[in-house]
Amino acid sequence: MSTLVHERLRYALRTGVTCLTMPNGAVLLNPPHNKKLTGLPAASRDALKTLNRGPALLSQLATDPAGDVAVLLGQLAAEGWLAVTVVDGDRDLYTLDPFTTPRARPAGAAPAPGALSKFTILRRDTTGFVLEHPLSWCDLRIADPRIIAVLGGQDAAESGLAPEVLERLADDLHWGGFTANPVDERDRFTTRSWSAPDLWFHRRSTLGPRTITWEHFGPTKWAKDSFPQPDARKPAYPGTPVALPAPDLAALRTADPSLTTVLEDRHSCREYDDSAPITLDQLAELLYRTARTREVKPVGPGEELLSRPYPSGGGVYEIEVYPIVRTVDGLDAGMYHYNSFEHTLHRIAEPDSAEVRQLVRSTSATLVGGAEPQVVLLLAARAGRVMWTYEQVAYASILKHVGVLMQTVYLAGTAMGLGVCAQGFSDTAAFVAAAGVDELEECGVGSIIVGTPARS
Template sequence: MEAPHSWCDVRFTDLTEMSRCLDPDGSLGGSTLEQHILAWCGVLVDPDSEEDELRHRQWSTHELWFHERSRRYGREHAFGGTFWAKDKFAPPPLRPAGAGNTVPFGPTDPGRWHATSTSLHTVLEDRRSTRRHDDSTPMTRARLGEFLYRTARLRLEREVDGVEYGSKPYPSGGSVYEIELFLLIRNVVDVAPGLWMYDPVVHGLAPVREGLEDPSVAALLREATHSSTVATAPQVTLLMAPRFGRILWKYEQMGYAVMLKHVGVLMQTMYLVATDMGLAACAIGSGDSDLFSRATGLDPLECTTVGEFLLGSPHPDEPFQERPA
């Protein structure tokens, strides 16, 4: 038994022993002494004794547990990049298996993009969340390709001790780059609507589901529209789906927390590039991983969504929110 902020964990010899110790009314023979011991260990708390303060009430059990267990502290021994699976399982490859049917975007022109790019100061100050898209002038395939090239392409690949590592425009702990990008495309010129996966090696799109008629795909689009708080469906929904084994093969305890940090830095990278390109961008705070699993057919224990990002051409009637001086 373990609890956040307790100074130790408690181990029981069997379930009967645990039930006896936790028995609140003595019907199973539990003793006051045993419950005092659990309270002393910090794993059994009398709710009536807690102060009615925000610092207690603001934490849900799972969030406080996650916070403590994903940080290094006294009771944790197997923590960090331990490579615990090295002699048990083969390291997951950098490139996902489903990227074989990729349709490349074609030639790129980074020099032209650099010549028209604004300063870092400007994009940081101009960055804002824009939810409404202009379907009369939707984003083009070329513009989508530029956005993905500048945010998520694989710049470098190398192998060390049998493990594949990479480099992309955003940072990743241990250079593992576990996040795969799936694109739910509704309205992009020269790209068929449907669910696609971005191949960062070839710099292209691999088909996952054609069209938007599949019930799970349609539900994903409705979910993104609802989360955006506007009535019009987004032109593109980027679904950030880590292949968990890429990072959990190496890291213990802290792996999922690191994935969430990667989602954050990728979102900021997308925001800044979208701002520089004059595109409408908006990170959304929630999504439906179960719908994603049904739409893709992927095992949710191996790969599913942990972040979503909307992208499109900005609507001319979107009200401008004044930035601070």
Template sequence: MSSHAQTRYALRPGVTCLTIPGGAVLLNPPHNEKLTGLAPAQIQALKTLNRGPSTLSEMTGGTESAEVATLLDRLAAGGWLTRTIRDGDRDLYTVRPFATPPAVPAGSASTAVLSKFTVIHRDSEGLVLEHPTSWCDLRIHDPRLLALAAGSTPSELGLSEEISAQLAADLHRGGFTADLATEDHTFTTRSWTPSDLWFHRRSTLGPRVLTWDHFGPTKWAKDAFPPPPARKPAYSSEPLALPTPDLETLRIADPSLTAVLEDRRSTRAFDEANPITLAQLAELLYRTARTRSVETTPDGDELPSRPYPSGGSVHELELYPVVRHVAGMAPGMYHYDSFDHALRPVAPADSPAVQRLLKTTSATLAEAAEPQVVLLMGARAGRVMWSYEGVPYANILKHVGVLMQTLYLAATAMGLGAVAQGFSDTAAFTAATGVDELEECNVGSMIIGTPAR
């Protein structure tokens, strides 16, 4: 418990306290704790907390009470209380737990610096410090504390040494600070980047997320925004109709699934003298990414069906073939209209953005060659974000993975070469397509062509 006299305590959000004769029950599903043998002053303190945030003095009527201080220590150790540190009548910061605090970490709070994983951002309540592996958030009410955390001295900011020491202790206790010698020279912490660890912990169930209230397919936007349509607005260019393969014949003539799985390889060298043809590209797109049907729910949400799976059947991914050398079609960037099985020109081959999209693939290919065709994957993120909380971007990347494997297997069955890329030029994609990156962003890339003999 803080030693600062002006500390204000409150039950953490979501906690319900039921007082009973001689005790109380703390509820925060799925956790609960029964308190027994409480003194009258302790029960009165709990009743005061039930009414709202209170200082120790307000809970005890201005009298000294070791019993109430002991109770507050116990509640804080169990993660049931938020603590707001104040300077007079001014709130400085609040420690808000969402899990049970662990043991006090090793090391000195006075010599630690902010961990590379600590993130400062703004949400609907204001500024907050978060750490992916912490048990609490630290909410900043006084912006001077940001300067203090960054290295300014308390005297420079008009803060007391006591407040500075309290902040250092709370940052250390919450895991927001670290010993540089350990964090920068230990493989497990050096290997993780802040964005990767943040993304991992924020998109999975764990101490921060224990219920489905704001996680998963909540359809949070249902009453506020219309669902984004399943079909992307068509580019105004004249579509190039594509031939349709005979699936019944392919069911018989295709190699077996086992053969395709065992024969699949990443191809990094292609046959320039015998490029992929328009008919082959059309067959690959039809077999892997066409829209087979669309179901409209009573709420008006459109759920397409395609050959690969998609969480919630939202199918937010769009394919953009960037063509350099395909027999039977002009070079350039196209959008695959999966509803009409057609290609619509998006950008000419000589545009700077298309040239960048082609050149950045050279690192993937043997001898820095340029690809015959690159299939760029765009994600209309709103299709997923309208329904999901916490996990939409993680789901998008999973969808990229299953589409990549679908393309790999179909290409192998057709005798084509394919290789997935671990990167692509998102800025060039945005420039070429002319779309707002927050509405549709580049999330994947695969190179397709005739494999070299």
């Protein structure tokens, strides 16, 4: 590791850490972790007392850059108790900001600062620019634009940064996992198989080193005191709704095949019989059995939860169903919105509109011979219903809800003798245009093909 001059390092207790000093030592606290320091000389205790009051340059904490105080601060930084800022005179350059215990510094030469891992991102937050990697133990906060230029590949000699600063930067980037050999990332299956968005989504929507408490994670209802809960009921589209018949659930309880039968018979159907398409009554029954709103539950001022046949985290039920009809016996072609409260359909787009055609075409790759589906149930999420309640896991929860609704449609469809084929994709831009919605308020998250299966 490079050695910077005494005046170029500033230390601070990392966020969440407090230090209690005692006559013969100190205790560092960051629940649930703590570190006891015993037998500390007075100079070391004084340095920790200073850090308790705020950040300080190494030269302000230790008179000898190789003495006991400097060694102690280096040890605490290596263990992740301290954030370390590299400075140039009165200018901050960057800060290593740990949120968990660091890994050991890697052996060998560090890659150049511009050799960033494909998973590393540079973004702006409320304090400035920050470099992040989903598997790192720290963030690297950037205060000087010259650092960004070096990360972008600017020649080090042209950056105006001292050689020892550039050496330290390369070492710190390597230590934090922000840089990598691009050939290694390409040739290793594990790093090539993960996309950057998938790995970021995985790490930031689960508990882990960055998130170890429930303070800002999960069903915190963070928005409750600042924003009204988005209405459980989506505003109705204009026009006269199509009333749908409701099935006799009491009769279905006795007439349906057993759960084991539908579980074992369930499969993805990729070929359909257009000579005998699904009927309006069948589509109505499928929607009623899988997606209707069974109950509205007021749980407090301005807050409502729902009940539907499939589970939903917190009872928020953000999924809306949009049947796209190509051929249904008894129903005109077009794109509809299913009103799960009234069990009705509102026609919202013509079948030959460019957006609806695109939504239909995007499903053809799933079917035998590139055929077009009889009906596509496009699933959309009114994301605010989930995001009002959940922090960090909101979108992950939405995708889980898509999965359980898909399985519910599979099982009900199998019991009814229908063919079902869920898809792992949909055209989100075409959905937004066809439905006339703001994508940040409602977005396409899945689609399911249903219809009459082809005869064996």
